[in-house]
Amino acid sequence: MSDLLLHHYPLSPFAEKIRLVLGFKNLSWKSVIIPMYMPKPDVVALTGGYRRTPFLQIGADIYCDTALICDVLEHLQPKPTLYPEAVKGVTRIVAQWADSLVFPVAMAYNFQPAGAAHVLKGWAEQDIKDFVQDRTQMRGGAARMPAADATGMYKSYLRRLSHMLENHSFLLGDAPSLADFSAYHPTWYTLRQVPVLESILDATPNVRDWLLRMENMGHGNSQEISSSQAIEIAHSSTPKDMSQEAFVDHHGIALGSQVVITAESFGLEPTQGELVAATRTRYTLRRQDARAGTVQVHFPRNGFILKKVDA
Numbered sequence: 001m002s003d004l005l006l007h008h009y010p011l012s013p014f015a016e017k018i019r020l021v022l023g024f025k026n027l028s029w030k031s032v033i034i035p036m037y038m039p040k041p042d043v044v045a046l047t048g049g050y051r052r053t054p055f056l057q058i059g060a061d062i063y064c065d066t067a068l069i070c071d072v073l074e075h076l077q078p079k080p081t082l083y084p085e086a087v088k089g090v091t092r093i094v095a096q097w098a099d100s101l102v103f104p105v106a107m108a109y110n111f112q113p114a115g116a117a118h119v120l121k122g123w124a125e126q127d128i129k130d131f132v133q134d135r136t137q138m139r140g141g142a143a144r145m146p147a148a149d150a151t152g153m154y155k156s157y158l159r160r161l162s163h164m165l166e167n168h169s170f171l172l173g174d175a176p177s178l179a180d181f182s183a184y185h186p187t188w189y190t191l192r193q194v195p196v197l198e199s200i201l202d203a204t205p206n207v208r209d210w211l212l213r214m215e216n217m218g219h220g221n222s223q224e225i226s227s228s229q230a231i232e233i234a235h236s237s238t239p240k241d242m243s244q245e246a247f248v249d250h251h252g253i254a255l256g257s258q259v260v261i262t263a264e265s266f267g268l269e270p271t272q273g274e275l276v277a278a279t280r281t282r283y284t285l286r287r288q289d290a291r292a293g294t295v296q297v298h299f300p301r302n303g304f305i306l307k308k309v310d311a
């Protein structure tokens with residue numbers, strides 16, 4: 001298996017989801033620490049524009065979005081599975097609920113003034129300004145949800161998780177599934193990154209116990225490399241052959257067209273390239289970069305918008 005390179009930073013909840021999946025599957029990986037906010041020139045050299053965290057690099061192939069990264073890791077290391085047969089549909093649904101609804105509510109709770117002060121303690125004033133401005137811009141200028149509203153919603157989500165844990169050790173049964181990893185990362189942030197606010201977990205002790213069980217899986221074996229080494233690896237690798245992938249077209253866009261792919265929400269920096277594959281579930285763009293050479297950037301269909309570039 002080629003080296004797995006995870007581009008991430010320690011405080012990223014979505015990165016924590018993938019670090020824990022790597023531990024669950026007992027995989028060895030290379031850790032590339034990237035900036036928490038723009039500018040991210042070494043990220044963009046590989047992704048062509050996409051700036052969210054984390055992304056996975058295998059040689060000259062770049063996989064964006066944790067839903068896709070989980071599928072790629074499952075393919076490379078099927079056991080233990082993220083998608084147990086009896087719950088393979090529902091686990092994706094619960095994971096999507098946790099990633100798209102629990103996450104923003106938990107982060108609005110986690111970033112109320114006491115939590116933000118804890119996380120940003122020791123940061124230079126200019127760095128705080130740049131970080132806040134970056135996230136405001138990512139939200140399209142919208143304010144974060146008020147803390148009081150977030151608290152009520154978060155408590156209600158924690159009760160739902162707690163109900164799911166009443167009869168078994170993990171959310172959907174006796175074994176972990178993708179749902180657990182998606183519900184873990186925002187709640188991990190509360191427990192580990194903003195301990196000043198973790199008393200919200202007191203009302204749901206089985207959620208706290210589950211968090212500790214999840215955390216015990218660890219992160220697998222990792223070794224840190226620099227982002228310039230990662231770019232060098234891409235440059236000296238050949239992208240995966242995509243020519244045999246079944247083509248599924250819902251847009252009237254032929255393979256070989258120049259296209260842009262943009263996230264549906266939050267972080268709308270586009271990636272442009274040649275469409276070399278569009279399967280039932282994902283797109284692949286091929287692009288040239290002065291530093292990274294020819295790279296392929298893969299996106300899931302879910303959560304992303306594909307458009308043809310006008311000639």
Ligand SMILES: N[C@@H](CCC(=O)N[C@@H](CS)C(=O)NCC(=O)O)C(=O)O
Pocket residue numbers: 012013014015035036037038051052053054064065066067099266267303
């Ligand atoms: N749907 C994306 C969400 C990723 C996401 O929102 N990541 C946050 C960090 S946890 C992010 O990109 N923040 C801005 C940044 O890192 O620049 C995924 O599953 O990968």
